[in-house]
Amino acid sequence: MNQLRDAVMSNTFYMMKLTAEMQRVARILEEHHIEVLMLKGPVLAYELYGDLAHRNSKDLDMLVDISKVEKALGILMEIGYIKKFDSPYILNSWKWKDHHIALVHPVLETQIEIHWSLNPYNNSHRLDFKTLWNRKRSMDISGCKVHYLGFEDLFMYLISHGARHGWFRLRWLLDIDKIIRFNGAIQQSHDYMEIHDCKSLVGQAYYLASQLIRTPLSKEMKELATSQRSIELASYAFNLIKKSEITDAETLKNYLKQIKSPKRRMIMLLGRLYPGPMDAELLPLPRKLHFLYIPLRPFLWMWRRIRQRMVLKGRHEYD
Structure with missing residues (x-):
């Protein structure tokens, strides 16, 4: 119990520190006319659990318009952040080959990921920043107003993110469980599955959540979860979950290939022809x-x- 109490206390203090940094950075970016959407982090802890102490995060994920990425990076570096990986980009390949850039603050020991897309190799005009911004929600945290994704967009993003990482952190499935249990509107999200190009990934998440943490599924959810494709993708994820973390590059490479839709695979293949x-x-x-x-x-x-x-x-x- 003492170990558990210490872990909770440590996480609470870190989440408070992360929240303060989120407020500071969001305010600075907005002062420079850069609109920001928070993707996970402290906002998700408040949104799903109502308390910072009930969820942990290692960094801040911020979505900005692709046209303002370089400006945002410049501002962050002015306040002490440095790029975690400083690879040389050529011919603007970063704009569509990647979807985020990670930065760290050596003094504050915080990490920020600046996103310009919710997923790599995403070329959907229906998911541009303006569209997501128009569907945003806002939250007041300690007198600071922060913006985050609309309900359906958030749900699809959390599923795509968890699937892309093989669901090796079970807390990602707990987030999905929380949303399903307390928001029946998710059953009306078929259009958003198409927009986010993640219908099979939603089925995978439903199946994993129902099998591992007994998430209750509606009839429509069960039909999607028990499809052959969903069960096949879930079996790949089970192997990664058992390992607790992804260390085998070939296993991860094969898994990422399996979860991509035919359209995403084609975009990825075309991307290999472009310099990086x-x-x-x-x-x-x-x-x-x-x-x-x-x-x-x-x-x-x-x-x-x-x-x-x-x-x-x-x-x-x-x-």
Whole structure:
């Protein structure tokens, strides 16, 4: 009980610290005319559990309009944040190959992820920032007004996020359970499943929640949860959940491939034809010559593969 009490106290203090930082950063960004939507963090703790102490978060996820990402990053770096991974981006590949950039504050020991899309490889015009902003909700926390996703958008985002990470943190399923138990409106979300392109992922989440934490499902939910596709995706996730964390790169790669819809797979395949940070790291070119990465992309890809095989071969010979 003492260990449990200490853990709760430690989490409460950290969530209070995270809440204060969320208020500070949101206020600074809004002063610079950058609208912000909170995705999870303290807002979700209040929204679903009514108390900061009842949920933990390691960072702050903030969604901004893609046209204001670079401005937001500049402001955050001015107040002490640094990029967690400073990979060289070329030809604006970050705008559609990635969906967020992580920053850390070395003094405050807090982390912020600036998102411009809810999911990677998302090209849906029905999910642009303006649309999500128009459906937003607002919450007053200690006299500070913060904005977050509308109900259906939040539910679909939480499912997509949990599925993308293999549901290895069971608290993500507890969030889904909480929403299902206390909001029957979720049964009317078929249109949002199509908009977010995550119908099969919703079925996966329903099945996992019903099997692992006995979440009650309506008739419509059961039909989706027991579809062949939903059960198949749930079986992949079960293997990841048993491991507690994802450490096997090949297992994760295969899982991420399985959960993508045909449309997302096509976008991802097309994305492989476009230059990215690894190309710039392998062959640094001056900015004026970045256009050369497009015709050089196949050769650079082959070069990386050859180098990887040589490294693996060297390891096997050493062993």
